[in-house]
Amino acid sequence: MTLETEAGRLKSEADEPGWEVDPDDEWGVAVLTTVGRQLKLRREAAGMRAAEFGSAVGYGEGMVRKIEGGKRIPRQDYLNTADEVLSAGGLIAATWEDVKKVRYPKRVRELGKLEAQAVEIALYECHIIAGLLQTPEHARAVIGAAQPPYSPDDVERMVAARLARQSVFERDPAPALSFVLEEGVLRRPIGGTMAWRQQLERLLEVGRLHNVVLQVMPMSCDTHSGLDGRIELLKFPDGTAVGRSDGAFNGRPTSEPKHLRILELRYGTIRAQALSPRESLAFIGQLLGET
Structure with a gap:
């Protein structure tokens, strides 16, 4: 598979509209900042770069960085796949219980x-x-x-x-x-x-x-x-x-x-x-x- 084909396969921000974080939603921002920090720390502990991790979970590097920065709401499939890739034993997947509430305005x-x-x-x-x-x-x-x-x-x-x-x-x-x-x-x-x-x-x-x-x-x-x-x-x-x-x-x-x-x-x-x-x-x- 060529790099161009691989890049085209990854989900980018253009593919995932509407999941931005409302900056006025203090609780939502806090939840997503915490989840994003956990994702980033586990990714770095696994020795994976953002682009490499994005390729593994099926998302572009830009989306990975936005999610880790608490700027985007991750989907359940993203968290489940991230859990598997990072061998988190269900800890990352479990954050969906909080994240799914934040996705509502x-x-x-x-x-x-x-x-x-x-x-x-x-x-x-x-x-x-x-x-x-x-x-x-x-x-x-x-x-x-x-x-x-x-x-x-x-x-x-x-x-x-x-x-x-x-x-x-x-x-x-x-x-x-x-x-x-x-x-x-x-x-x-x-x-x-x-x-x-x-x-x-x-x-x-x-x-x-x-x-x-x-x-x-x-x-x-x-x-x-x-x-x-x-x-x-x-x-x-x-x-x-x-x-x-x-x-x-x-x-x-x-x-x-x-x-x-x-x-x-x-x-x-x-x-x-x-x-x-x-x-x-x-x-x-x-x-x-x-x-």
């Missing part, structure tokens, strides 16, 4: 942490199906439709982050979950007919869970208290809560009791205006039958 990690602690989650969505309810195909189509477009790797990274939040459905004891979705959103075949059908089936599946209340806001409703936009309310075991609405308090999260009462009033009114849970599931089933 800081904002998504923080949201996922709050959702994992909440005993009640209430969410009204007006433009999309709530991320907690999205199938992988639907999430990929929604995120991929953004303008300007994300890179393919960024899309997959964001999809993975969104799906990771859905572990909330596996919690024991289960939290109380309430969703209100717009009829117009459910009628839009994002991602094509097959993806749309899978998404509707997912809504029916989740809507039948004992701890979930799923409602649809019909387009025929002539009074609508959710026109200001999305509302999210999270309540925690200690009695505290946090809420956010696109149309209130500059869209920022709030834990002020007075603000929370306003959001609870709006959300309660929206639920009263929406179809009942039974009617909502029947409506979704009807939509599914029309596809």
